[in-house]
Amino acid sequence: MISFVKEFRRINLIVQKYSYNKSYLLCLILSKIVFEVIELLPPLLYLVFIKNVIEEGNATYLKFVVIGYCCVFLAESLFKVLLQVIENKISCMFELKIQCKILESICRNPNSEFDTGELKQRVEDDVQQTVLYINDYTDYLVNLLGFGIVVLIMLKMSILFTMISLILIPISFLCTKYTNKKITNTQVLYREKYAEYEDFLFESLRSFREIKSNRLEQECTERFDSFWKALSGLFIRNHIYWFLNRGFIAFKDVFLTKMALFFIGGIMVIQKIISVSILLVFMDYYEKLTEYILSMTDLNAQLVKRQVSIKKVQEFLEKEHNTTKSCCLNGNIVLKHVSHKYENEMVIEDCSFTIKEHSYTAIVGASGEGKSTIARIILGIEPIAEGKIIVGNTNINNYDRYYSRKNMGAVLQNSGLFNVSIRENLLFGNPNATEQQIWDACKNAQIAELILALPEKLDTLIGEKGIKLSGGQKQRLLLARVFLQKNSYLILDEAVSALDSNTEHVVMKNIIENNQHQTLLIISHKLSSIIDADDIILFHDHKVVTRGTHKQLIANSTLYKQLWETQIGGKKNDC
Incomplete structure (x- = not known):
């Protein structure tokens, strides 16, 4: 798993250095939290429907269940639109500001440190990955909060059944540690090779007349092919690790654990430890819990992969300009x-x-x-x-x-x-x-x-x-x-x-x-x-x-x- 304190400090550095609007960021996080809470309400309405309407035959609750579902639907639709607007506005604003700051930093520092391909990658790809990193990090925090809320609801329903369902969850993160490390290493190699490719492509397009006059078309084509063979191999390897990571989690959490829980839950219903309504709603929440685990696993892999880019951006932040802005140079x-x-x-x-x-x-x-x-x-x-x-x-x-x-x-x-x-x-x-x-x-x-x-x-x-x-x-x-x-x-x-x-x-x-x-x-x-x-x-x-x-x-x-x-x-x- 990612280190929350370390990543928070890294994001806070970018927020401060790049004049990122904290009120927008806070608004985005609060909107995501409210949206997640709203999404957790339907199973509770489902519980009321089964327990009070189906089992007890009380038709009075039916009206409240229908009104509740309508309110949840309207609230979900409203916050989905609001989230999209806020997220797009923050992404565009932040991407523009960070690109301007990086370009300004490039102007203020000797440009012999980087080649053209790497500078292009910093300004375009790394900035985009940094914006996505912040969005993914907020999603991770919201999913973690949602995970905690669902666990509390499940504990309220049945402590024993909840403890049984949570036993295998830590294994998920331990098993993904290996694949995350492989994803990071592959991503570093991919970035380095892609920067070389972009530099080669830029120089080739800029010097195509010299290439033609010196009959170097064949050599350029062969070099182009070698770049894409290397990049394709790294791309495929990266996705293999990702699918292995996702496949293992899905098989274990969705199939094996869910099947075991239905078996154990059925026994608990027969022995009258829990009711049928509790079992059905509990499994609904457990499915939501599984979604959170899968989402956090994916986000964890994405955050690890994007750390490569955000560290590159951070290099520019750490270059302090303790200089005067005097524009009156004179003298020898x-x-x-x-x-x-x-x-x-x-x-x-x-x-x-x-x-x-x-x-x-x-x-x-x-x-x-x-x-x-x-x-x-x-x-x-x-x-x-x-x-x-x-x-x-x-x-x-x-x-x-x-x-x-x-x-x-x-x-x-x-x-x-x-x-x-x-x-x-x-x-x-x-x-x-x-x-x-x-x-x-x-x-x-x-x-x-x-x-x-x-x-x-x-x-x-x-x-x-x-x-x-x-x-x-x-x-x-x-x-x-x-x-x-x-x-x-x-x-x-x-x-x-x-x-x-x-x-x-x-x-x-x-x-x-x-x-x-x-x-x-x-x-x-x-x-x-x-x-x-x-x-x-x-x-x-x-x-x-x-x-x-x-x-x-x-x-x-x-x-x-x-x-x-x-x-x-x-x-x-x-x-």
């Missing part, structure tokens, strides 16, 4: 002994440098040196493994990253566009932007002429991830979007890498001229695009090896000079 960005690694591979090692406020800083170096990781760490997309980042005079970990990112505009290498119109994509940067501001941003990003040439102009749909645009057009649209934000800090990671030289030159000039009051950080492998930077930081072997202006580095850094000459073909006069 100071990295102190920052290190980071993916699995066992070091990508940044003991990096310390300062990005001065309102300055133009560039980070350069070969591919794989950790330049992009620096940007993601500053933005809070990646966690800080070692060291710290100070903004102004405050550790950036003391800021709520959700709010601190509102001060930071960024175009990263993997920044994406949405399958909506150009206008809607731009307004994601600033929903309150005017038409003039939109066109000014587009002009600065050198994409206004392209948009004007389109039949629908700003209302043109660009397809999933901007598939209808070229690489350079996507980058310019992303730049236009970030220009609309007017943030204190602007971080660009290879944001002009797909542009031709002339367009790149104009865009970079506009970035510098129009963002003089911003702290600008540009990451690039093309040195020609950052020669005007106030400070250039050179990465090598995952460390900062030198820094300075372009002219200083050409004069003092052999490594930088080699990179420069390699890229411009030895035209030293450009320096």
Whole structure:
């Protein structure tokens, strides 16, 4: 059986953390209790009918029995509708709130902890299972209360007969312990495998053009089949345990015990220990008792299975955000002994440098040196493994990253566009932007002429991830979007890498001229695009090896000079 105290604490945590409306929950439980009590009244009316009308021949009671049955029917119908309304309202309200809270928690924490499939499962499946868990838990409590009421009624009829009927009940729960454990283990394996499958499916659908171009259709089909073979096996195994559990209880409680009770009850009637009316009504209540046992057994199995999901949801609740919601970030960005690694591979090692406020800083170096990781760490997309980042005079970990990112505009290498119109994509940067501001941003990003040439102009749909645009057009649209934000800090990671030289030159000039009051950080492998930077930081072997202006580095850094000459073909006069 489940631990009532432990599960109550778990549900209470969710109720408090997710602003679950306790009055609705209390109303739901009370309605279920009243409904169960009403359902227990018909056997008592049946007892009155047999004892007073049939056995004693008193027709006066017949009127009360008929009126009683009519009242019970009306009350049952009314509370059934009420229960459905309350349950639906609570489920919808709670599911919406918990999904919003989880999405908010995802935004405030580095998202490298989970893959796409697992995040989707958290937001959709685990939330639904948590809602069902609370409903099942309330049903379990109500069934347990109903069980207690029925036992009291049966004891009132005959203590001896009740004790005989209750002897085998504890065995039911002992025998289900093994199957419940198997159900839990199977459910954990199923969830893990299904998360892998969803991640694979998402990546396959997103990259179907690459799959076709590399002739990987057969490999994807085989992998898809392997996932479903594994999932089917786990699904069938889970249901086998459930049916074994249910079948054993049904056979023992419904067949063997009921047959034995009729035999014992018949003997007790013959010996005049109980009357025929008591036996008939007693067996009616015992049937109700059996229903409660079967229901609690099923609910217990469901609660055990859903504990896997509710524990996953609980992980988000236990992540406290002891941070300030300040949205006024300003000052220098100071990295102190920052290190980071993916699995066992070091990508940044003991990096310390300062990005001065309102300055133009560039980070350069070969591919794989950790330049992009620096940007993601500053933005809070990646966690800080070692060291710290100070903004102004405050550790950036003391800021709520959700709010601190509102001060930071960024175009990263993997920044994406949405399958909506150009206008809607731009307004994601600033929903309150005017038409003039939109066109000014587009002009600065050198994409206004392209948009004007389109039949629908700003209302043109660009397809999933901007598939209808070229690489350079996507980058310019992303730049236009970030220009609309007017943030204190602007971080660009290879944001002009797909542009031709002339367009790149104009865009970079506009970035510098129009963002003089911003702290600008540009990451690039093309040195020609950052020669005007106030400070250039050179990465090598995952460390900062030198820094300075372009002219200083050409004069003092052999490594930088080699990179420069390699890229411009030895035209030293450009320096």
